[in-house]
Amino acid sequence: MQAVAKKLDEQDCLASFREQFCLPEGVIYLDGNSLGPLPVAAKQRAVEVVTQQWGQDLITSWNKHAWIDLPQQCGEQIAPLIGAAPGQVICCDSISVNLFKVLSGAIRMQPGRRKVMTTSDNFPTDIYTIEGLSEQLGEDRCELVLVDEESIEAMLDESIAVLLLTQVNFRSGRLLDMKEITRTAHAKGILVVWDLAHSAGALPVHLDAHEADFAVGCTYKYLNGGPGAPAFIYVAKRHQQQFKQPVSGWMGHASPFTFGSAYAPAAGVKQNLSGTPAVIAMSVLEAALSVWKDVDILQVRQKSMAMGEFFLECLRVLELDSVLPCVSPSAAKERGSQLAFRHEHAYAICQAWIEAGVVADFRAPDRLRVGFAPLYISFQAVWEACEKLKCLIEEQRYLEARFRLQQTVT
Numbered sequence: 145m146q147a148v149a150k151k152l153d154e155q156d157c158l159a160s161f162r163e164q165f166c167l168p169e170g171v172i173y174l175d176g177n178s179l180g181p182l183p184v185a186a187k188q189r190a191v192e193v194v195t196q197q198w199g200q201d202l203i204t205s206w207n208k209h210a211w212i213d214l215p216q217q218c219g220e221q222i223a224p225l226i227g228a229a230p231g232q233v234i235c236c237d238s239i240s241v242n243l244f245k246v247l248s249g250a251i252r253m254q255p256g257r258r259k260v261m262t263t264s265d266n267f268p269t270d271i272y273t274i275e276g277l278s279e280q281l282g283e284d285r286c287e288l289v290l291v292d293e294e295s296i297e298a299m300l301d302e303s304i305a306v307l308l309l310t311q312v313n314f315r316s317g318r319l320l321d322m323k324e325i326t327r328t329a330h331a332k333g334i335l336v337v338w339d340l341a342h343s344a345g346a347l348p349v350h351l352d353a354h355e356a357d358f359a360v361g362c363t364y365k366y367l368n369g370g371p372g373a374p375a376f377i378y379v380a381k382r383h384q385q386q387f388k389q390p391v392s393g394w395m396g397h398a399s400p401f402t403f404g405s406a407y408a409p410a411a412g413v414k415q416n417l418s419g420t421p422a423v424i425a426m427s428v429l430e431a432a433l434s435v436w437k438d439v440d441i442l443q444v445r446q447k448s449m450a451m452g453e454f455f456l457e458c459l460r461v462l463e464l465d466s467v468l469p470c471v472s473p474s475a476a477k478e479r480g481s482q483l484a485f486r487h488e489h490a491y492a493i494c495q496a497w498i499e500a501g502v503v504a505d506f507r508a509p510d511r512l513r514v515g516f517a518p519l520y521i522s523f524q525a526v527w528e529a530c531e532k533l534k535c536l537i538e539e540q541r542y543l544e545a546r547f548r549l550q551q552t553v554t
């Protein structure tokens with residue numbers, strides 16, 4: 145497998161992007177799906193924004209360094225990666241907050257309907273925000289409906305107002321068919337919100353072409369914007385007149401610096417801003433996004449699929465496939481850029497693997513999750529990671545007591 149990996153690395157047209165990232169020595173990072181590593185450009189920008197812009201230029205930086213434009217500028221940098229024409233994406237807040245805004249606005253656009261459907265296996269925050277909204281508006285205005293991922297389309301009917309789906313399941317990696325589901329939902333008059341947390345920067349997304357209504361996503365996973373980096377929100381052009389989000393703050397006002405007493409939303413996607421943007425985080429994000437201007441997302445997808453297949457093949461060769469059964473869809477085209485494996489001691493295995501220099505993560509109750517971020521991972525590193533996994537499992541090293549101590553963040 146070593147030789148196969150070497151050959152795949154030689155043919156890798158994305159290999160040169162690796163030097164644009166600061167990666168710690170001796171670490172194989174298979175967790176870019178949780179927190180992307182630090183881009184060199186982002187590190188430089190962090191220093192610049194703090195020492196020069198904040199430190200020296202102070203408040204003049206809002207104009208001088210165009211801090212005020214950062215939410216839109218970052219949004220426009222993300223737009224091509226998710227198949228959105230200009231004027232539809234803006235950066236702000238977190239996915240959770242943006243979901244609240246989008247769902248609130250979408251429900252208002254569906255008089256006579258109250259059901260908001262999502263999958264029972266969705267990321268918890270997606271379900272929680274619907275619950276919160278339901279509590280606030282009352283069940284007669286917003287009722288949470290949970291369905292199995294397998295039966296989404298079968299459960300769609302004309303009583304549903306909004307369908308909220310995560311395109312790539314955070315646990316299993318299963319990739320939903322955005323085109324087909326959106327079409328089926330639209331035929332029943334349902335508005336569709338897509339959560340792109342594990343899609344943006346991992347695979348080509350076609351929001352405009354597939355006629356998505358709304359979308360949200362984060363930038364600290366595959367987009368490498370840094371811990372807690374601002375999220376994004378997409379509102380399709382055709383809805384921008386009618387859509388109204390409820391967190392009507394001054395930054396989303398048509399004219400924030402007239403300081404008028406009545407709220408009038410900004411035209412277009414900008415009304416989704418609420419308060420002052422996190423300038424430091426957004427400056428770092430903007431630099432991190434600059435990496436993508438030379439990236440062909442189709443190549444990213446190809447390499448990511450090849451890596452997933454290669455990883456599975458390595459496990460077979462090392463006879464780990466029965467010890468760690470893969471619970472992700474078996475076809476690469478039905479998965480995002482991650483794989484999940486089931487093991488009773490998944491948490492301890494993950495901890496022991498980290499100690500051996502391979503960072504992956506654990507998802508309750510019993511999943512070991514491995515992410516492949518093609519811009520900085522090599523096939524040889526993947527093979528090495530698998531060999532280390534084999535070693536710690538063979539020696540049963542993960543059974544040592546210290547690997548079982550569950551930390552706060554998993």
Ligand SMILES: *Cc1c(COP(=O)(O)O)cnc(C)c1O
Pocket residue numbers: 238239240241267269270310314339341342362375
């Ligand atoms: C990571 C993730 C989130 C995170 O939400 P935040 O509010 O940005 O913390 C939301 N949804 C999904 C599907 C995720 O994977």
